[in-house]
Amino acid sequence: MSVAGDILGLLKGEAQADRVVPRSGQAARLTLAVSGAMAFLAVFALALSLAAGRLADRWAGALAQSSTIRLSAPEAEMEAQTWAVLTVLEQTPGVESARALSDDEQRALLEPWFGPDLPVADLPVPRLIEIVETPAGYDAEGLRARLAAEAPGAVLDDHTRWRRPLVEAADRLRLLGWLSLALILGSTAAMITLAAQAALASNEQVLRVLRLVGARDAYIARAFVRRFTRRALTGAAVGAGLGTLAIALLPRAAAEGAFLTGLGFAGAGWLWPLAIPPLAAVTAFWATRIAAFRTLRGLR
Amino acid sequence: MIDMQDAAFGYGAEPILSDMTLRLAPGSFHFLTGPSGSGKTSFLKLCYAELLATAGRVTLFGEDAATLDRDRIALTRQRIGVVHQDCEFLDHLPIRDNIALPLTVTGRDAGQDANLNELIAWVGLSPRARARPPELSGGERQRAALARAIIMDPDLILADEPTGNVDWEMSLRLLQLLCELNKMGKTILIATHDLALIRAAKAQVQARVLRIAGGRLSTAGADL
Numbered sequence: 001m002s003v004a005g006d007i008l009g010l011l012k013g014e015a016q017a018d019r020v021v022p023r024s025g026q027a028a029r030l031t032l033a034v035s036g037a038m039a040f041l042a043v044f045a046l047a048l049s050l051a052a053g054r055l056a057d058r059w060a061g062a063l064a065q066s067s068t069i070r071l072s073a074p075e076a077e078m079e080a081q082t083w084a085v086l087t088v089l090e091q092t093p094g095v096e097s098a099r100a101l102s103d104d105e106q107r108a109l110l111e112p113w114f115g116p117d118l119p120v121a122d123l124p125v126p127r128l129i130e131i132v133e134t135p136a137g138y139d140a141e142g143l144r145a146r147l148a149a150e151a152p153g154a155v156l157d158d159h160t161r162w163r164r165p166l167v168e169a170a171d172r173l174r175l176l177g178w179l180s181l182a183l184i185l186g187s188t189a190a191m192i193t194l195a196a197q198a199a200l201a202s203n204e205q206v207l208r209v210l211r212l213v214g215a216r217d218a219y220i221a222r223a224f225v226r227r228f229t230r231r232a233l234t235g236a237a238v239g240a241g242l243g244t245l246a247i248a249l250l251p252r253a254a255a256e257g258a259f260l261t262g263l264g265f266a267g268a269g270w271l272w273p274l275a276i277p278p279l280a281a282v283t284a285f286w287a288t289r290i291a292a293f294r295t296l297r298g299l300r
Numbered sequence: 301m302i303d304m305q306d307a308a309f310g311y312g313a314e315p316i317l318s319d320m321t322l323r324l325a326p327g328s329f330h331f332l333t334g335p336s337g338s339g340k341t342s343f344l345k346l347c348y349a350e351l352l353a354t355a356g357r358v359t360l361f362g363e364d365a366a367t368l369d370r371d372r373i374a375l376t377r378q379r380i381g382v383v384h385q386d387c388e389f390l391d392h393l394p395i396r397d398n399i400a401l402p403l404t405v406t407g408r409d410a411g412q413d414a415n416l417n418e419l420i421a422w423v424g425l426s427p428r429a430r431a432r433p434p435e436l437s438g439g440e441r442q443r444a445a446l447a448r449a450i451i452m453d454p455d456l457i458l459a460d461e462p463t464g465n466v467d468w469e470m471s472l473r474l475l476q477l478l479c480e481l482n483k484m485g486k487t488i489l490i491a492t493h494d495l496a497l498i499r500a501a502k503a504q505v506q507a508r509v510l511r512i513a514g515g516r517l518s519t520a521g522a523d524l
């Protein structure tokens with residue numbers, strides 16, 4: 001008998017069997033409220049993890065691939081030094097390929113700042129040389145030393161230096177997000193266990209009478225489990241729904257915007273919150289079931 | 301049905317019942333008497349496994365009560381109708397649903413059960429069927445408890461003071477019900493102080509009288 005099948009069976013309900021347990025007002029409201037609130041929080045933890053993960057992947061990808069050399073030289077030496085740099089790069093282990101950006105590409109890069117009519121050729125803009133590394137990478141210090149000797153106007157702009165901590169932070173953030181989810185799940189289980197125990201304790205006479213007329217433990221437990229599972233599912237559905245809505249309504253500046261505007265779900269990521277209510281239901285199912293059997297064992 | 305071999309029981313170190321040896325044959329009718337506090341209720345509890353013997357052996361339907369797991373205890377109780385002295389009910393359900401409870405917990409639909417209505421009428425509770433247990437008088441509760449005990453058509457009926465709070469006329473009516481059940485082959489054990497009730501029963505069925513006093517079980521003389 002699978003848990004999923006069990007839970008589906010529970011949700012269909014047996015009106016008759018349900019009624020043998022009185023409505024337990026406070027514990028019920030507590031379960032509903034806690035599941036709702038926890039599901040709401042879970043949506044944010046989930047969004048945080050996923051966004052941090054996307055960020056880490058993007059930055060790590062960029063980091064693995066490229067760095068840039070900025071070459072500033074007098075007009076007359078530009079061509080010669082460009083060749084010198086490319087030659088050095090060709091001989092550097094760990095460099096997969098290197099090429100100088102064309103004027104058009106440089107203009108495209110500068111356009112957001114200076115407008116489309118920038119006469120790149122007439123300006124003392126540095127020339128940019130893009131390096132694509134092999135996965136193993138190259139020795140940045142060694143390359144710097146050689147460049148200083150061969151092309152004094154070249155500056156190696158090594159992204160790794162400032163990006164690596166960012167990637168690490170994003171990775172850490174993703175981990176914290178998952179940890180928060182685990183904590184939320186654990187707290188939900190604890191709260192539902194407490195609520196179920198309170199309901200069971202306040203219904204001791206009901207449990208005793210049911211035992212005396214020959215009800216099996218599984219039957220009695222099911223009546224409680226059904227209640228709490230249903231409530232956790234309802235609460236979590238509402239909480240997850242509201243949380244997702246709140247995320248959807250976050251202002252979004254640019255697609256490639258800063259971290260905050262990137263907080264949210266992307267593509268199939270929007271399906272993740274759907275997993276929260278069933279997860280809450282499974283949690284409530286087990287928490288209540290364990291609490292019920294433990295209480296019943298105290299009765300003959 | 302029930303077999304006791306030198307069974308003893310005590311709530312603390314001191315046994316309140318000892319050397320209980322008894323065989324309840326199928327179809328037999330027994331009364332259990334004894335002074336208040338002598339252990340009649342405790343004795344009945346041994347018979348439906350709410351209490352376990354501290355020594356000796358209690359066998360229920362051929363199985364040692366001490367070895368029954370919780371599910372087997374539940375199944376055994378489904379075969380025994382018990383009228384408890386304190387008549388506990390589910391206070392949130394109408395009395396009709398309480399009487400049908402043994403059916404409900406075994407997954408049977410009580411709604412259409414014609415026996416249920418007939419039984420409720422027999423114990424005189426038809427007008428009160430929709431009332432909740434706390435709204436009933438002591439006698440009404442006892443009648444409801446008896447109805448609940450026999451709704452499952454159990455093989456064995458244990459009744460603890462089933463007529464303690466009802467008038468003589470109702471006592472006879474309930475007794476008649478139990479006698480009819482006995483004639484249908486049910487095994488019956490009734491704890492009572494009421495000697496008149498025992499006499500009335502003896503006019504209808506072959507009833508034996510057991511007596512608990514000083515922690516011992518004995519068969520009382522026939523001359524009541």
Ligand SMILES: Nc1ncnc2c1ncn2[C@@H]1O[C@H](COP(=O)(O)OP(=O)(O)OP(=O)(O)O)[C@@H](O)[C@H]1O
Pocket residue numbers: 311316334335336337338339340341342343385
């Ligand atoms: N749960 C308990 N814990 C400790 N002692 C108990 C418990 N229940 C009953 N007793 C004691 O055991 C003895 C027998 O009680 P029991 O209820 O079996 O007597 P009884 O014959 O049914 O009495 P009555 O005729 O008044 O109903 C009494 O002295 C009682 O005080």
Ligand SMILES: [Mg+2]
Pocket residue numbers: 340341342385460
């Ligand atoms: Mg008693």
